[in-house]
Amino acid sequence: MSGMKRKKDLTFLQRIYLPEIVKGLKLTLTNMFRPNVTLQYPEQKFTPPASYRGRPVLVEDKGNAERCVACGLCARVCPALAIEVQASETENEKERYPVKFEINMLRCIFCGFCEEVCPEEAIVMSKDYELVFSKRSDAIYGKDKLLVPIDNLKDRLEFLRNFK
Amino acid sequence: MPKIIIDSKEIEFKQGQTIIEAARENGIDIPHFCWHPKLSVSGNCRVCLVEVEKMPKLVISCATLAADGMVVNTRSEKTLSARRAVMEFILINHPLDCPICDEAGECKLQDYAYSHSVGESRFVEEKAHNIKRTEIGPRIMFDAERCISCSRCIRFSSEIAGANQLTFTKRGDRVTISTFPGESFDNPYSMNTVDICPVGALTNKDFRFKSRVWEMSATKSICTGCSRGCNIDIWVRNNKIMRLTPRNNEQVNADWMCDNGRINSFKFVNAEDRIDSVQVRKEGFLQPVTWEEGIKTAAVSLKKFKPHEIAFIGSPYATNEDNYLMAKLAKALGVQNISIIQHSVEGDCDDILIREDKTPNLTGAALAGIRPNYNGFSLNQLVDGIRQKKIKAVYIIEDDLYSIAGADEKAFANLELLIVNSSNRNKTTLSADIVFPASTFAEKNGTFVNFAGVVQRIRPAVATAEMDRALDGMEMSKWDKFGTKFDRWMQGEKKDAKPTWRIITQIGEQLGMKFKYEMAENVFDEMSGAIKEFAGTDYDKIGSEGLKLKSEKIAVNV
Ligand code: SF4
Ligand code: SF4
Ligand code: SF4
Numbered sequence: 001m002s003g004m005k006r007k008k009d010l011t012f013l014q015r016i017y018l019p020e021i022v023k024g025l026k027l028t029l030t031n032m033f034r035p036n037v038t039l040q041y042p043e044q045k046f047t048p049p050a051s052y053r054g055r056p057v058l059v060e061d062k063g064n065a066e067r068c069v070a071c072g073l074c075a076r077v078c079p080a081l082a083i084e085v086q087a088s089e090t091e092n093e094k095e096r097y098p099v100k101f102e103i104n105m106l107r108c109i110f111c112g113f114c115e116e117v118c119p120e121e122a123i124v125m126s127k128d129y130e131l132v133f134s135k136r137s138d139a140i141y142g143k144d145k146l147l148v149p150i151d152n153l154k155d156r157l158e159f160l161r162n163f164k
Numbered sequence: 165m166p167k168i169i170i171d172s173k174e175i176e177f178k179q180g181q182t183i184i185e186a187a188r189e190n191g192i193d194i195p196h197f198c199w200h201p202k203l204s205v206s207g208n209c210r211v212c213l214v215e216v217e218k219m220p221k222l223v224i225s226c227a228t229l230a231a232d233g234m235v236v237n238t239r240s241e242k243t244l245s246a247r248r249a250v251m252e253f254i255l256i257n258h259p260l261d262c263p264i265c266d267e268a269g270e271c272k273l274q275d276y277a278y279s280h281s282v283g284e285s286r287f288v289e290e291k292a293h294n295i296k297r298t299e300i301g302p303r304i305m306f307d308a309e310r311c312i313s314c315s316r317c318i319r320f321s322s323e324i325a326g327a328n329q330l331t332f333t334k335r336g337d338r339v340t341i342s343t344f345p346g347e348s349f350d351n352p353y354s355m356n357t358v359d360i361c362p363v364g365a366l367t368n369k370d371f372r373f374k375s376r377v378w379e380m381s382a383t384k385s386i387c388t389g390c391s392r393g394c395n396i397d398i399w400v401r402n403n404k405i406m407r408l409t410p411r412n413n414e415q416v417n418a419d420w421m422c423d424n425g426r427i428n429s430f431k432f433v434n435a436e437d438r439i440d441s442v443q444v445r446k447e448g449f450l451q452p453v454t455w456e457e458g459i460k461t462a463a464v465s466l467k468k469f470k471p472h473e474i475a476f477i478g479s480p481y482a483t484n485e486d487n488y489l490m491a492k493l494a495k496a497l498g499v500q501n502i503s504i505i506q507h508s509v510e511g512d513c514d515d516i517l518i519r520e521d522k523t524p525n526l527t528g529a530a531l532a533g534i535r536p537n538y539n540g541f542s543l544n545q546l547v548d549g550i551r552q553k554k555i556k557a558v559y560i561i562e563d564d565l566y567s568i569a570g571a572d573e574k575a576f577a578n579l580e581l582l583i584v585n586s587s588n589r590n591k592t593t594l595s596a597d598i599v600f601p602a603s604t605f606a607e608k609n610g611t612f613v614n615f616a617g618v619v620q621r622i623r624p625a626v627a628t629a630e631m632d633r634a635l636d637g638m639e640m641s642k643w644d645k646f647g648t649k650f651d652r653w654m655q656g657e658k659k660d661a662k663p664t665w666r667i668i669t670q671i672g673e674q675l676g677m678k679f680k681y682e683m684a685e686n687v688f689d690e691m692s693g694a695i696k697e698f699a700g701t702d703y704d705k706i707g708s709e710g711l712k713l714k715s716e717k718i719a720v721n722v
């Protein structure tokens with residue numbers, strides 16, 4: 001320690017500290033009067049911007065129809081193996097639909113690859129970040145929880161159209 | 165030998181070979197849709213165009229004979245641009261169906277679109293539309309939009325299946341395939357066109373939309389539908405068989421299999437009537453018991469009878485290993501009454517693949533020591549013997565006593581002990597005293613010998629309770645590799661069954677015999693030492709191609 005060289009060439013103002021203290025106090029004071037950004041979660045909720053990647057959801061078109069054709073590409077690309085799809089035949093023009101569509105929210109890492117690969121714009125990242133489960137099996141979301149009406153997803157779909 | 169130079173590589177060829185054949189034999193792949201090694205040359209897809217020096221125009225390599233000294237270029241700029249043009253042309257009217265198309269993942273057009281195409285279309289007009297879902301045959305769906313008119317299906321039907329059922333109709337961008345009026349595409353080999361169709365125009369109705377091809381594991385095995393023993397792949401997802409496809413083996417089935425084998429020979433593995441526990445009859449009812457108790461009961465019960473009061477019935481559905489150990493157990497107990505039930509359907513055969521004998525291993529069972537009329541003991545004698553109470557105990561594996569011709573409901577009522585190894589419930593298991601759940605052909609290792617004396621291996625594709633995909637070296641899909649016990653897809657049902665050879669091993673051990681087999685391979689190794697037809701063979705030598713046994717008198721005399 002004794003050999004350590006102190007920096008001696010401080011200016012006078014620096015040596016008396018006062019201006020720095022005033023600067024610090026100014027910062028504190030301006031922040032004291034800035035509008036409050038802390039949210040009283042869960043009473044108050046945060047609404048993320050469209051670019052936010054919350055849990056993936058399935059787009060439900062008008063008329064209660066899912067867009068998904070059960071091609072399984074999202075399941076293929078998912079790096080976390082979170083998605084399981086089982087296709088079946090329908091009389092509709094698109095020929096197939098998912099009888100089973102499950103995402104394991106404990107596996108999902110919210111990367112958005114599924115959204116990117118989907119040829120039907122059927123799976124998108126939502127703004128939902130509230131994922132709570134008390135059992136492992138509760139974390140596996142089926143179609144009942146995944147399907148979201150298209151009106152609630154307008155933000156994201158528009159974001160994708162502009163930036164994807 | 166004449167020589168040809170392809171992409172500056174000098175290769176030898178046989179006179180009469182085309183450029184594409186010579187190239188293929190030497191590992192040079194020239195893209196092709198309509199050409200197929202087993203079919204006549206049609207030359208309509210034009211994607212195999214190559215440049216040949218001193219020829220003014222590009223030539224199609226599938227229809228141009230290789231000639232001595234020819235210099236072929238499959239990668240010159242001229243070739244590549246022609247190939248790209250052909251791809252662009254074929255894709256003009258091809259729908260963007262890959263996401264809903266069963267062929268995706270094993271589609272020639274999809275693969276070539278990646279490797280030989282530019283990835284963009286200049287075609288802005290409306291694509292030609294056509295009928296999407298037609299039942300062209302009882303087992304096949306046809307999508308006319310996806311068809312690229314390669315004519316493989318037409319040529320297969322007339323040249324291989326010997327059923328001239330398909331033809332082209334219409335012209336230009338409206339051309340499509342069709343059956344002759346009032347006819348259905350229903351020949352017994354029709355589903356091979358699903359495999360050879362280079363696109364997803366023909367799809368397997370039985371498999372349609374059940375799984376994407378990349379989600380399944382494929383295990384090399386043998387079809388059990390008849391004594392041809394066609395080589396197959398068993399495709400499994402979530403521990404369930406999804407489909408069978410033929411696997412090339414020139415000495416057995418070439419590239420084909422029959423429709424019946426393809427869709428009917430595996431359903432029992434997934435069926436509802438699988439036996440799910442060892443059962444022992446107590447107070448008149450079959451009760452589930454542990455394996456230990458079942459094995460012990462079987463051993464104790466067998467001991468109560470004199471050897472001549474017991475009959476052992478092997479099975480042409482069971483492997484060589486299973487039958488061999490049954491014969492060995494019989495010998496150890498002094499049992500002479502050994503037989504096997506045959507399952508032939510007279511007249512149900514052709515000169516392509518289908519055989520009258522509807523079991524995979526009658527020849528093998530005979531070699532392993534279980535043949536019809538062994539020591540002059542016939543099935544009639546069995547039935548009579550039981551009726552006259554001379555035979556009091558029967559142990560039968562993987563078969564149904566009631567399928568014996570002429571055996572009625574009461575034929576076996578006099579039996580004091582009936583032990584059966586069976587995968588599914590049948591009349592025999594319902595009336596048995598001890599029932600062991602047996603693994604099916606898709607759940608065990610083993611060997612079959614086909615009618616022509618080719619010994620071939622089966623491998624486990626579906627895991628049973630005692631197996632673990634990774635530890636038992638089974639084929640695994642990506643999902644099998646990374647799944648945990650908490651994933652739904654890993655919770656596919658695992659049957660509590662054991663292969664027959666293991667059940668017999670345990671009974672033998674219980675009876676104090678030196679039965680020490682850990683794996684089916686141990687049994688086979690012993691067989692290759694004990695049975696002259698199998699001498700010098702082992703699992704590695706049989707491999708995935710099979711081995712033709714050398715014996716002259718392989719065919720079973722019945
Ligand atoms: S966001 Fe990523 S991890 Fe989550 S389901 Fe989609 S692809 Fe899988
Ligand atoms: S990629 Fe899209 S259409 Fe395909 S299965 Fe996933 S959500 Fe459905
Ligand atoms: S046939 Fe091939 S290219 Fe055409 S839709 Fe099906 S997978 Fe895609």
Ligand code: SF4
Pocket residue numbers: 310311312313314315316317318341357360361362363365366
């Ligand atoms: S259905 Fe398939 S095999 Fe038949 S002509 Fe069309 S593309 Fe070729």
